[in-house]
Amino acid sequence: MTERLYYPDSYLKEFEAQVIEAAGGGTRVYLDRTAFYPASGGQSSDTGTIGDAAVVEVIDEDGRIAHITSSPVRDGAVRCSIDWPRRFDHMQQHSGQHLLSAVLVELYGIQTIGFHLGSEVSAIDLDTDNLSERQVVDAEEYANRIVAENRPLDVVFEDAATAQGLRKASGREGIIRIVSIEGLDRSACGGTHVRATGEIGAILLRKLERAHGNARIEFLCGMRAVRRARADFDALSKIARTLSSPLDETPALVTSHVEGLAASEKTRWKLAAELAQIRGRELYAATAPNAAGLRAVLERIPKGSLDDELRARAQGFVSGEKASFAAIVGDPPAVLLAVSKDSGIHAGNVVKAAVSASGGRGGGNLQVAQGSVPSKDALPALEAAIRKAAGLDA
DSSP states (O other): OOOEEETOTTTTTTEEEEEEEEEEGGTTEESSSEEOOSSSTTTTTOOOETTTTTEEEEEEETTEEEEESSSOOOOOEEEEOOOOHHHHHOOOOHHHHHHHHHHHHHHHHHOOEEEEEEEEEEEEEESSOOHHHHHHHHHHHHHHHHHHOBBBBEEEEEEEETOOOOOOOOOOOOOEEEEEEETTTEEESOOOOSSSSGGGGEEEEEEEETTTTTEEEEEEEEEHHHHHHHHHHHHHHHHHHHHOGGGGGHHHHHHHHHHHHHHHHHHHHHHHHHHHHHHHHHHHHHHHTTSSOEEEEEEEEEOOOOHHHHHHHHHHHTTSEEEEEEEEEEETTTEEEEEEEGSSSOOOHHHHHHTTTOOEEEEOOOOOOEEEEOOGHHHHHHHHHHHHHHHTTT
């Protein structure tokens, strides 16, 4: 059994211990006592050093704790050091999660069902899919008021059978570790925590989304929240300067610009489609009828897609009488076929049969169809089938 020094004292930064086993060539180290927190309960493990070796991961193996190091560690007495900035950051996030979860229960009766402490942001999953942005803002404000009150966080050990007032049942037997926030919360937890809510620092709730049918809130505490708020302010300030707008008026101005761009894009597409149709009609006028009385053209496009402009040009061409327009794209291999109503050709049936013969997929209606084939090797056979069925060889 490894004595867990972080249980009674999350602020222990350095300690001495005995190496009782060094497996895996000396890089899987077991100590008689440790202040290194192993990954558990959504919180990542500590890093630091054992002697001169860097600790890169800490794993809870039920009774023992394994320390994975970057270089071998020899048996005997060692001096160990926790990466304190990382540890304290994790303490702020984890204590902030307890506070936020307790606030959500108090305000809305919503329980937390999952917690993840990430390297940049943390998140809690809730037992509801119905949480509004307004509720999130109110919870953030309430949580920060409790931070300002600097309420104590206490750690006690009690028998699970007699422990009272827990936010939710621990599901464990025997002695459990309980972390409490004065007047607000009591939760069974083995993680590392700050001494008082004031040390959590600012709590910033960032994103509300749905995950696996439940609401998920992303949040940041302490210096993470400060750095994120600074980054957000800097980004908004740059946008405001670009738009020559006061910061508070920037969102409305951006919305106006986006709406204007959308309207311009709609107009651009309309004009592009009209121009493409004009070119299609011009191509129709310049194409002589073949022996079957059909005006038919085939365009080969080495690389590209069956885009809206191509479709508009095809529609312009077949707006005339007895017309057939085909386009073959080389990369990725695809085909478009458009025909006039009086052409005697069913575009959907032609394309479906042509691409299916080469293992492709496609189809459409009487006048317009498209499809694709899996390989460029199928293009010669595809073109031959289209030319024959669409009257291009007449």
